[in-house]
Amino acid sequence: WWIAMTVVLAADAFADLGYRPRTVRALIIGGYIPIVVASLAYLGPVLRGGGRQCLPAGFAITRSWISPLAGTVGGAAALVAHAPTLAVALSVLGLDVAVRGIRLATAS
Numbered sequence: 724w725w726i727a728m729t730v731v732l733a734a735d736a737f738a739d740l741g742y743r744p745r746t747v748r749a750l751i752i753g754g755y756i757p758i759v760v761a762s763l764a765y766l767g768p769v770l771r772g773g774g775r776q777c778l779p780a781g782f783a784i785t786r787s788w789i790s791p792l793a794g795t796v797g798g799a800a801a802l803v804a805h806a807p808t809l810a811v812a813l814s815v816l817g818l819d820v821a822v823r824g825i826r827l828a829t830a831s
Contacts, residue, residue, distance in 0.1 A: 724749065724754040725750065725754030725755070728746055728749050728753065728798075732750065745803075745804055748802075752794060752798045753794055753798020753802075756797075757791050757794040760790045760791075761791075763785075763820070764785035764787070764823070767781065767785055767824065767827050768780075768781025768782050768784070769781075771830075780830065781827060785823050789815065789816075790820060793812045793813070793815040793819065796808065797813050797816065
């Protein structure tokens with residue numbers, strides 16, 4: 724997403740088509756949000772600590788295919804401006820991150 728939308732933004736700028744909000748939304752939702760979510764999925768277990776016994780358990784809690792899939796669907800929905808799908812995708816992504824964060828915080 725990041726590379727594809729960056730290329731599209733560059734092509735728009737080269738063709739002097741102006742600002743394209745759909746492309747920027749797709750870049751943010753499909754490209755940047757998954758990077759932030761993956762970074763937090765790594766950072767959470769590391770900050771939780773607990774040594775080499777607890778670290779793999781923390782990574783298992785934060786490992787998810789739901790968030791990247793929801794980010795991809797959300798990016799595509801943003802690109803075609805389909806608001807209902809975008810709302811569902813972002814809700815699923817937010818719920819998945821929240822559930823995994825709570826599970827990580829309450830795990831012993």
